[in-house]
Amino acid sequence: MRTPVSARLGADFTRLWTAAAVSNVGDGVTMAAGPLLVASVTDDPALVAGAVFAQQLPWLLFALISGAYVDRLDRRRVVVAVNLARAVALAALTVTVATDTVTVAVIYVVLFLLGTGETLTDTAMGALLPAVVTPDRLASANARLYASFTIGNQFVAKPLGAWLFVISAAVPFGFDALTFAISAALVAGIRRAPVLQERRRRTSLRAEIAAGVRWLWRHRLLRILALSMGLSNIAFGAAFAVFVLYCRDRLGVSGVGYGFLLTAFAVGGLLGTAVAAKLTRVVGSVAVLRAGLIVEIVTHVSLALTTKPWAAAVVLVVFSIHAMVWGVTVTSTRQRVVPPHLRGRVGSVYALLDLGGAALGSLLGGLFASAWAITTPFWIAAVVMVTITALAWRPLRAAGAV
Incomplete structure (x- = not known):
């Protein structure tokens, strides 16, 4: 009998891949429900478009800084901590939507926080993968991660997010908060990446980015x-x-x-x-x-x-x-x-x-x-x-x- 791909790649990869797949579905749900939420609060096209920019802006502001911190810190702990923080941010948004106190400003702040967290977790996950699978398996592992993104984020999550929003405007954001919590728990189960043998003197953040x-x-x-x-x-x-x-x-x-x-x-x-x-x-x-x-x-x-x-x-x-x-x-x-x-x-x-x-x-x-x-x-x-x-x-x- 043929060994499943995930088994050949190891238990740690299975946890990492499952964590990514779960959070991809949650991200897609929010991507579908987010514009619907903004449009329900305001009819201003500029404000609706601004919500997309609010989530993209952190990549332009913090991408290089996040990369430096990912190299300074335990990457597994970075993913766990940031995903838990994103779960809290989404839970807060869920409460404001459920209590009808949500505003455009609140949505912008939450989306900006989600985008900021993404600059850390996406970078950390990419850097963590080579510590989880062997070099000859990297192509297979990356292909599996890309596939889970395509299926979960593009096919499953978009209609699911719109459907959940119709049921209740607060539900999709609570759902996404839950996926981040599950993802954090899965990554926490991964064994610690090997400690680098060569210890380097800590320099300034600018020097490390350079x-x-x-x-x-x-x-x-x-x-x-x-x-x-x-x-x-x-x-x-x-x-x-x-x-x-x-x-x-x-x-x-x-x-x-x-x-x-x-x-x-x-x-x-x-x-x-x-x-x-x-x-x-x-x-x-x-x-x-x-x-x-x-x-x-x-x-x-x-x-x-x-x-x-x-x-x-x-x-x-x-x-x-x-x-x-x-x-x-x-x-x-x-x-x-x-x-x-x-x-x-x-x-x-x-x-x-x-x-x-x-x-x-x-x-x-x-x-x-x-x-x-x-x-x-x-x-x-x-x-x-x-x-x-x-x-x-x-x-x-x-x-x-x-």
């Missing part, structure tokens, strides 16, 4: 991967910032059609997690990474040219497969290469480039589409990706040695 950035910049492969990801996310953010208008004006689909195309992202992502580890083993990291750059170029050109919803859906599925395979490959490579004492800081730089690139791209995409045509951001993204591919093609050969 050391992480400097180490990343000096590592040619990881530098190329980080810059490629950041620039690619600018291109992606610019193209997809106006996706809802693109669907309506270019593809001629209704709101239901728009939802279907968003589902195509999730379907492709799930397929990508299923093949990522095996594909990397069969064709190698170099081929996977190079093929991913080509897929991005083809995606932007295809969406700029097509007016057929079915063609766009196929392109989005293929793009999402690539995005998951690329993510698993890059994350596993980084976890194998980065020294244990720097994993939090280097991971936080990647997170900053990821979110910062997407945010900058979203701003630019709206400006481009307003000034020219709805397809202009896609054409610009294609040109950017051609440039990135030309510059990164040869340096990516180093991925074969990792």
Whole structure:
């Protein structure tokens, strides 16, 4: 009889994976119910949009700082403490909603606290994983974590969050608080990560952040991967910032059609997690990474040219497969290469480039589409990706040695 994947990866990974899966469902429920809650309190579009920004802002403010603290502290304890704190914050929000005392300011504060906690827990979980599984199992472990995010956060949680909100506006936030408490308990059961043999003199926070950035910049492969990801996310953010208008004006689909195309992202992502580890083993990291750059170029050109919803859906599925395979490959490579004492800081730089690139791209995409045509951001993204591919093609050969 075949041994289950989770068993081969070990009991500690099973706890970590289950904790991530549970909290992913809770996060998705809040992501679905949060906008509904804000809209029930205010009709001001700016205030509704501000709620999303309130949860994203901590990544821009604290990503690098969180990475430094993750490298200073016991990562397992960081995840447990922060998840318990997030459970308390959500429990407080639940009480205000249930007692009809909730305000926009209260929602903003809670969302900001949740986002701040996310900068710590996401960074700590990524840094903790290599201490839980062996290097040869990292791709399989990351693929399993990505799959649990796709299923729990994208497929299960969104309709569940809306349904719970209909039952009672307070229920989804109480549900999310419970998932954070469960996640904290599961992570607490993981054995303590090995203590680093080399003890380093504690320096200032700024110096520690600089050391992480400097180490990343000096590592040619990881530098190329980080810059490629950041620039690619600018291109992606610019193209997809106006996706809802693109669907309506270019593809001629209704709101239901728009939802279907968003589902195509999730379907492709799930397929990508299923093949990522095996594909990397069969064709190698170099081929996977190079093929991913080509897929991005083809995606932007295809969406700029097509007016057929079915063609766009196929392109989005293929793009999402690539995005998951690329993510698993890059994350596993980084976890194998980065020294244990720097994993939090280097991971936080990647997170900053990821979110910062997407945010900058979203701003630019709206400006481009307003000034020219709805397809202009896609054409610009294609040109950017051609440039990135030309510059990164040869340096990516180093991925074969990792």
